Amino acid sequence: MNRRGGAALALALMATAASLTAARAEPPAAERVSSPLAAASRVADWQLAHMDSFDYVTTFRRDTEGPRDWVQATFFIGLTELADATKDRRYVVALQDHGAKEGWGFDGRPRHADADAIGQVWLWTAARSGDRKQLAPIIARFDAVLAAPSTVSLDFGPKPPGGGDPYCQARWCWSDALFMAPAAWVGLSKATGDSRYLAHADSEFWATTQALYDPAEHLYFRDSRFIARRDAAGRKIFWGRGNGWVFGGLVRILSALPADHPSRPRYEALFKEMAAKLVTLQGTQGYWPVSLLEPQDTPETSGTGFFVYGLAWGINSGLLPAKTYRPAVDKGWAALERAVGPDGKLGWVQQIGVAPDKVVATDTQLYGAGAFLMAASQVSKLK
Template sequence: MNKIRNRNLRKTLTTLCFLLVVGLPGYGQKLPKKDEILQQLRLANNYFMEKWPDAGKTIITNKERPANIWTRAVYYEGLMALYTIDADKRYHNYATQWGEKHQWAPARDLFTRNADNQCCGQTYIDLYRLDKQAIQIKAIKDNIDAMVNSDQVDDWDWIDAIQMAMPIFVKLGVTYNDPKYFDKMYALYAHTKYKEGGNGLYNPEDKLWWRDKDFVPPYKEPNGEDCYWARGNGWVVAALVRVLDELPKSDAHYQEYLTDLTNMLAALAPLQRKDGFWNVSLHDPTHFGGKEATGTALFTYGMAWAINKGLVDKKVYLPIVTKAWKALSKESLHKNGFLGYVQGTGKEPKDGQPVTYTSKPDFEDYGLGCFLLAGTEVYKLANSL
């Protein structure tokens, strides 16, 4: 009991110190001008588009994979976000080429239930909304319809899946004005949150998520704290942003999603490093401690979006976003557009290490997607100040 009480006291003191610091005059710096932010986004994106001119070329690392797997799908989420503030026809054409070369189908299997394989559907739906070509949405709609028409709800047994698939359900529900997609989406989310791994992967005490059942207590980090992987929690933040951005406020679970997002942001705020990044292990800065761009970008995305929507206190979160964007754009972004400090694929702090300014992750695409999502919202924020 004393251990729990001491732990809660530490968290309270950390939060109070954080709030005191962000209230000091001159904390952080001003966001750069929107034109500078846009140039940074273009630089990073052009680097990738020039490196991968063929959107259908398979990805070869330790083995060959189709180019519409989740890593590439996250990049296209970012590209479509960039397109909303920078209407360059090249972006639309590049995304369309990607869809066409994969027959507008999920990765690997037409009727997969795996969220990683479904993630590409987010961009297919966005393009369908622009172009109204039935072929763009048919396969992903058929795929999700098969899930909606089944009783199974335990598919999302790792928290990354929430980002990979959850926004597809809300996009289909909005596109077809059909709440059955919203209902199924919540059933899947609720299983992950409340039941997966025993009592769910969300810890209501810390307002953060264990990545999967392997990290539910009694698993501990070297310092004795729970393992909250930065990018895994970043995926949940991104998913909630993308869902809330479209879900009707009249939906029965809208408020729960909103509460989950704002609680997560409040828990993440005092964990930001002095240099603007977040550690890969959120509660153990000594476990592969260091700068990491993907979790940082996803948290920046969520916080900037929440400021833009008036959901959080700008005075508290603007300095955090400013510090984070400075870290991403000045320390992660290279002069040629390459992104450093991107942790490779995996599920925990040790994976893809060492993560450095010059280290190349096994896949370069998803890190860029996270960067573009964050930068697009930071651009909008700078435009409103």
């Protein structure tokens, strides 16, 4: 080989090395999504591919099948946050298609908070599409409540003689309701400029908090039946997911609440109180227990998802100091990722219920996936 040829070869090798270095430094576009969003996309894609049959759900399948009910609504709420975080048009289309198929409507329970939850999705699709006609059903629904507001007791009492929901569920008499309904009411005020919806949500939220929040423990009882109950060791019973609903609901409320609203400091103080308590209850593996005061290490991903979501949002919004709360978020997120199978199916989700219960690795549910998407969307924003 002559000198000129050797120089050319050296230059070629240097160029090849440089290109390889650049390739290592700059991953392909498909790999540039942050790992939390990549994990969330796998979970979302698995769930979207399994919406035609719910044979993998072991209990309460009819509740799961309701396209407007709270189970699917929670997944789609999570999908709105993932769509915002990833800008992936597939998720926007899935949300718009779901709304169009359902006519932006609600199920047949005109006052039940579980049925209000899908309204959070319709508010999102209306805002993204600019189609205010999508708001007509939620406006009609909430106006009917405001025209004749319920004054029933928040005590979780009996069901009507002919069957149906307990009387108190005409209001928000259980902790889950604080995720399902208030953010939809607050969001409708934001979308329409009509303050009546926010005023109703504010009043009812604090009525429920007065009834169910334990100021000594900084946690919520699931409903009034649990206030006097104790576990076998004499501990108060605070359901993990039940408090997850509230903590996640606070994020949704605060995200839509005007910065100058008179109640905002009160919501923020409650959020901080709960956060300070929750980080003391995280298990060694990163999951939160199904019964928060009972030390245990069985994985459970729905409550954990909501807690990671709330804590990460608190850091991102400046309400919580990262130095104090970031370790719990990182530990919780790592635990959530371990619960995702190779195919994207999320496991260890406690099934539908009203109290702490057993959970196994194969248990999955749409609300667990929704909480995972919410958590990932906030974890991805941490610096």
